[in-house]
Amino acid sequence: xxxxxxxxxxxxxxxxxxxxxxxxxxxxxxxxxxxxxxxxxxxxxxxxxxxxxxxxxxxxxxxxxxxxxxxxxxxxxxxxxxxxxxxxxxxxxxxxxxxxxxxxxxxxxxxxxxxxxxxxxxxxxxxxxxxxxxxxxxxxxxxxxxxxxxxxxxxxxxxxxxxxxxxxxxxxxxxxxxxxxxxxxxxxxx
Numbered sequence: 001x002x003x004x005x006x007x008x009x010x011x012x013x014x015x016x017x018x019x020x021x022x023x024x025x026x027x028x029x030x031x032x033x034x035x036x037x038x039x040x041x042x043x044x045x046x047x048x049x050x051x052x053x054x055x056x057x058x059x060x061x062x063x064x065x066x067x068x069x070x071x072x073x074x075x076x077x078x079x080x081x082x083x084x085x086x087x088x089x090x091x092x093x094x095x096x097x098x099x100x101x102x103x104x105x106x107x108x109x110x111x112x113x114x115x116x117x118x119x120x121x122x123x124x125x126x127x128x129x130x131x132x133x134x135x136x137x138x139x140x141x142x143x144x145x146x147x148x149x150x151x152x153x154x155x156x157x158x159x160x161x162x163x164x165x166x167x168x169x170x171x172x173x174x175x176x177x178x179x180x181x182x183x184x185x186x187x188x189x190x
Contacts, residue, residue, distance in 0.1 A: 018166045018173075025166070029159035033152045041148025045140040052136030059127070064090035064118035067101060069111050087128070090118050102126035 070088035088106045093099055104118050104126055119130035 016170070018170050022163060022166050025159055025162045029155055033155050036155065037148045037152035040151035041144040044147035045144030048140040048143045049136065052131050052133075052140070059119055059121055059130070061117045061119055062092045064092040064104075064116055066106065066110055066112050066114050066116060067091050070106055070108070090116065090126075092118055092120075092126075094124050096124075100126070103128060105129050 067089045070086040085105045086108060087103050089101055089103050091101045106116050110116055119127040121127060
């Protein structure tokens with residue numbers, strides 16, 4: 001908010017109600033962006049955290065061995081898609097001592113024979129796409145950031161729309177006042 005924006009609060013013959021309204025609009029929008037946008041981001045992040053916390057009880061990890069090389073991930077730029085995860089078949093020993101196999105999400109770069117962690121539910125079934133604490137944290141940060149940014153942009157857009165409406169009112173009033181002055185001075189209105 002520019003220092004000139006505060007000028008309409010001062011008394012003077014050129015002060016218009018629309019200038020005061022515009023100043024209040026900018027002030028309220030600024031406060032809402034500073035306070036409301038982060039609050040919206042935190043609320044969204046907490047909602048994602050709560051959803052991750054409501055995962056089925058009894059989930060636990062076991063050590064598993066990859067039985068095959070995961071398929072290669074090729075990114076658009078030709079890279080190996082670092083940071084992406086892929087599905088592969090793993091083998092683990094169940095609580096009853098039997099060896100089991102299944103497909104789950106694994107980190108990139110692993111090869112057949114290497115160890116990884118696999119998530120099982122309370123019944124001992126393999127979870128194909130488990131939500132790990134790190135992934136839940138990353139998702140909550142991403143959702144919170146997007147929500148806060150969206151709220152800020154929405155508020156900024158609403159302030160700009162309000163300012164455009166106030167400008168339109170000012171221009172209409174100027175037109176009426178000039179037409180009245182033209183009539184008073186005997187000039188035809190344009």
